[in-house]
Amino acid sequence: MICLGIESTAHTFGIGIVQNKTVIANEKKSYQPEKGGLHPRKTAEHHAEVCGEVLEKAINKSGIRIEEIDLIAFSQGPGLPPCLKIGAVFARTLAKKLGKPLIGVNHCVAHLEIGKLFTNAKDPVLLYASGANTQVIALESGKYRVFGETIDVGVGNMLDTFGRNKGLSFPAGPEIERLAKKGEKYVELPYTVKGMDLAFGGILTQAERVKEKMENVCHSLQETVFAMLIEVSERAMSHTQKKELILGGGVAANKRLNDMCKIMCEERGAKFYTVPKQYCVDNAAMIAWTGLKMHKSGVKTPDTRIIRNYRTDMVKITWK
Amino acid sequence: MEIGRGAEAILILNNNLLIKNRVEKCYRLKEIDEKLRKERTKKEAKLLSDAKRAGVKTPTVFNTTKTSIEMEFVEGKLLRDHINKARNWEMICKKIGENIAKLHENNIIHGDLTTSNMILKNEDVYFIDFGLGYESKRIEDKAIDLRVLEKTLKAKHCKRSDEFFKKIIKSYTTYEKSNEVINRLEKIQVRGRYL
Known part of the structure; x- marks a missing residue:
């Protein structure tokens, strides 16, 4: 069975094709503003412009003919509504033209599912750290429950905002990581774990204010926010008594965060899995893969309108 | 050991x-x-x-x-493992609510109210692990305390979490400012992401 997936929740427009358990294409184009953050409408305009081209590339890469596709999946939410709408319209058109079923996928759930595909983890806790999302999720009574999450911005968004205000390029994560390596001194920043939830706003303000060498601030910033992420992940693992951790989302590209996850898991006798980078960041292969799994377990999407605030724990997990 | x-x-x-x-x-x-x-x-x-x-x-x-x-050492049953099958869950929830009311009356915020941090011994509910706790008079902090409990109940005891939480809130009203806290809780509930 072949499923074509469409991703368009934020700055990435992607098309991925999955045949049974193999990804045969995973193409994308990402919008990068000249300055500042993402403007939803402009991002959507970008997606509308590149969607045909990305489709063509994906089909060429996969080596199949477009008629061979059995199913169309698209990211239904959460995300920026104008961007989601482009993906949804594109998906509906394609499904209609090919006469194939259409299935809506939750973006966050897809991150977890693709992680499971590439790691063979059976019942993991996922630390999903990206620009827009920061959640610790795990399966409990038929749903992926959110055990802890950010109560203001995503951790990636916070790092980007810090970088932008300090004149670093987008995405600021890699640059902050490079600078942090040269940092030697720890500057005290707020440590804001509230129960199982996280807040990053106060840390951002303080990191911007503090008068200290950039290298040291980056070092302290990374150490503080990553320690918070790991602490909440560990608490979720302890509470659910699960023994596997997957790290996903764009921030997973950070080496230091990976190392910290690894140490934490070693210390508590758990297994740590990483996902290849192209499947950590926003990608469409994960939408195709999750769509395929959902379809096989009998899920249908009668209402294909976008759900901008589609929560992880709204999805009933009927597949394994 | x-x-x-x-x-x-x-x-x-x-x-x-x-x-x-x-x-x-x-x-x-x-x-x-x-x-x-x-x-x-x-x-x-x-x-x-x-x-x-x-x-x-x-x-x-x-x-x-x-x-x-x-x-x-409090020798009892951890509510995380026990509450789902407890026949006297109403009594347990009532005790939880009363305990939180007493804490908040004295401006103590537990900071990590989950069923993993509560032990049932005979007829009493013991609260443990105050490691994330602090003192505060703010209604907001007290409401967040309840919010943490609500969320972990939902995550861990999802099928019956509403029943449990309602009962807890009912006995929490012994705290004189409970109305204010509950009103604030409703505001916090809609403040989260993607609600």
């Missing part, structure tokens, strides 16, 4: 004396690690005693060091 290992501490039982030792976490920077362990240990010991004085059942603290607390 080690009898338990939570996310941040090891529990050692020694002749009815429980030693909670906050162990070093090698994943985080030494400065952060030491600061958190020391602060939380100190705070926890103080809040355990304060809470007891406020009329909430907590283990008695005998001694503390920089990163460990020696306290009474």
Whole structure:
């Protein structure tokens, strides 16, 4: 069975094709503003412009003919509504033209599912750290429950905002990581774990204010926010008594965060899995893969309108 | 004898004396690690005693060091494993609500109200692990305390979490400012992401 997936929740427009358990294409184009953050409408305009081209590339890469596709999946939410709408319209058109079923996928759930595909983890806790999302999720009574999450911005968004205000390029994560390596001194920043939830706003303000060498601030910033992420992940693992951790989302590209996850898991006798980078960041292969799994377990999407605030724990997990 | 290992501490039982030792976490920077362990240990010991004085059942603290607390061992059932099958769940929820009311009346915020941190012994519900607790008079902080409980109930005991939480809130109203806190809780519920 072949499923074509469409991703368009934020700055990435992607098309991925999955045949049974193999990804045969995973193409994308990402919008990068000249300055500042993402403007939803402009991002959507970008997606509308590149969607045909990305489709063509994906089909060429996969080596199949477009008629061979059995199913169309698209990211239904959460995300920026104008961007989601482009993906949804594109998906509906394609499904209609090919006469194939259409299935809506939750973006966050897809991150977890693709992680499971590439790691063979059976019942993991996922630390999903990206620009827009920061959640610790795990399966409990038929749903992926959110055990802890950010109560203001995503951790990636916070790092980007810090970088932008300090004149670093987008995405600021890699640059902050490079600078942090040269940092030697720890500057005290707020440590804001509230129960199982996280807040990053106060840390951002303080990191911007503090008068200290950039290298040291980056070092302290990374150490503080990553320690918070790991602490909440560990608490979720302890509470659910699960023994596997997957790290996903764009921030997973950070080496230091990976190392910290690894140490934490070693210390508590758990297994740590990483996902290849192209499947950590926003990608469409994960939408195709999750769509395929959902379809096989009998899920249908009668209402294909976008759900901008589609929560992880709204999805009933009927597949394994 | 080690009898338990939570996310941040090891529990050692020694002749009815429980030693909670906050162990070093090698994943985080030494400065952060030491600061958190020391602060939380100190705070926890103080809040355990304060809470007891406020009329909430907590283990008695005998001694503390920089990163460990020696306290009474409460032999009972962890509510995390017990509440779903408990026949007297209404009584348990009532006790939980009353305990939170007493804490908040004395401006104690537990900070980590989950069923993993509550023990049922005979007819009493003991609250443990005040490591994330603090003192505050703010309605907001008290409402967040309840919000943490609501969310972990939903995550862990999803099928019956609403029943449980309603019952808890009902007995929480013994706290005179409970109305204000509950109103604020409703505001916090819609403040989260993607609601």
